[in-house]
Amino acid sequence: MPEEEDVLSVGGASSGKSTFIKQLRLHYGDGFPAQARQVFIPHIVDNVTDAFNILLEQMARLGIPFSDTQAEKQGDEFRENHPRLIVHALLQSMSPDDSPTEELGKGACAPVMLNAAKPKLSPSMEIIRNRPSIAELRQLWADRGVQQCYARRAEFSQDLCLSQAGQYFLQHIDRVLASKYSPTIMDILYIRKPTLGVQEHIFNIDNLLYRVIDVAGQKSQRKKWIHFFESVTAVVFFASLAGYNENLEEEKTTNSLRDSLQTFREVAFNQFLERTEFILSSTRDSSAESCAQYIKEQFQRHKPANKRVYTHITCAIDTKMMKKALSDVLRIIVDINMQKIGTF
Ligand SMILES: Nc1nc2c(ncn2[C@@H]2O[C@H](COP(=O)(O)OP(=O)(O)O)[C@@H](O)[C@H]2O)c(=O)[nH]1
Ligand SMILES: [Mg+2]
Numbered sequence: 044m045p046e047e048e049d050v051l052s053v054g055g056a057s058s059g060k061s062t063f064i065k066q067l068r069l070h071y072g073d074g075f076p077a078q079a080r081q082v083f084i085p086h087i088v089d090n091v092t093d094a095f096n097i098l099l100e101q102m103a104r105l106g107i108p109f110s111d112t113q114a115e116k117q118g119d120e121f122r123e124n125h126p127r128l129i130v131h132a133l134l135q136s137m138s139p140d141d142s143p144t145e146e147l148g149k150g151a152c153a154p155v156m157l158n159a160a161k162p163k164l165s166p167s168m169e170i171i172r173n174r175p176s177i178a179e180l181r182q183l184w185a186d187r188g189v190q191q192c193y194a195r196r197a198e199f200s201q202d203l204c205l206s207q208a209g210q211y212f213l214q215h216i217d218r219v220l221a222s223k224y225s226p227t228i229m230d231i232l233y234i235r236k237p238t239l240g241v242q243e244h245i246f247n248i249d250n251l252l253y254r255v256i257d258v259a260g261q262k263s264q265r266k267k268w269i270h271f272f273e274s275v276t277a278v279v280f281f282a283s284l285a286g287y288n289e290n291l292e293e294e295k296t297t298n299s300l301r302d303s304l305q306t307f308r309e310v311a312f313n314q315f316l317e318r319t320e321f322i323l324s325s326t327r328d329s330s331a332e333s334c335a336q337y338i339k340e341q342f343q344r345h346k347p348a349n350k351r352v353y354t355h356i357t358c359a360i361d362t363k364m365m366k367k368a369l370s371d372v373l374r375i376i377v378d379i380n381m382q383k384i385g386t387f
Pocket of ligand 1: 054055056057058059060061062063207208232233234235236237238260281326327357358359360
């Protein structure tokens with residue numbers, strides 16, 4: 044039986060936690076064989092549905108008409124039957140307050156689950172959605188008004204703009220809506236599928252079992268991270284470099300990078316993680332090297348002086364870049380393990 048290393052992946056919503064796990068699966072798991080890709084289609088349909096909802100709402104805002112009244116009726120029905128998913132509202136309604144109330148930073152009194160051998164996982168949680176059919180999506184996309192609205196996407200207001208996944212799938216809409224569509228690896232990496240509850244993913248790499256724990260990143264969900272703190276070998280903390288310019292979806296007045304730094308501090312100072320090593324992964328394209336460097340320094344200031352934090356600046360959807368980052372992360376975990384054995 045190989046040894047098992049538990050790795051906890053944390054960070055704000057949309058910081059790249061689940062994409063990191065997809066990259067692990069790509070490079071160290073089954074690599075998404077063709078026959079295993081169909082399961083991603085419903086998630087792509089969800090991303091397209093959310094993007095179409097934005098287009099329809101923006102059509103109304105920008106005063107762009109449908110080509111005829113029949114299409115307009117279809118548009119109204121679409122919005123009514125397949126509304127946009129507001130993830131943080133859904134998460135809150137699912138679990139209003141089923142976890143202990145400790146703040147991340149304190150950890151002064153142990154949450155009930157800390158002594159449990161393995162904290163509870165909820166891998167079967169899925170969003171139940173009324174999904175449109177491909178025919179319905181094709182019909183809506185065929186409307187001249189919808190296409191005009193897409194062409195004017197640069198005019199969309201910040202409070203109602205296309206997500207990165209939405210932009211990507213609209214760019215590739217003809218391929219995605221074609222019959223016999225099979226998602227590519229890039230399509231799979233671009234999917235935005237919110238993580239509900241806590242999920243674990245097991246990888247067997249060089250005769251070592253890695254149990255990677257993926258969690259939801261919204262503010263309301265962070266109390267649940269504590270349950271896993273005591274038992275993990277390493278924490279991989281994700282922060283989006285785009286966060287300097289974005290606000291949280293669940294708290295529109297809070298800057299994402301500021302929130303990320305604050306959360307990182309709370310996790311880094313948590314007493315249950317006193318001896319746990321940290322890997323900080325800053326994701327998204329980092330063309331502006333000096334900005335990325337500056338942000339990295341900010342994170343390094345938000346930790347106890349004696350705590351070692353290994354940092355990687357990478358783009359989580361870039362498979363080449365991630366291959367290197369992943370092998371570094373795995374090597375660090377092996378090193379941590381060796382050091383632990385050495386200290387006994
Ligand atoms: N441009 C860019 N997009 C990313 C990066 N990491 C993740 N994404 C995209 O951001 C969205 C959310 O990523 P996900 O891994 O699900 O975030 P999570 O909420 O932290 O699990 C997905 O559509 C990803 O394709 C990155 O490094 N660069
Ligand atoms: Mg996730």
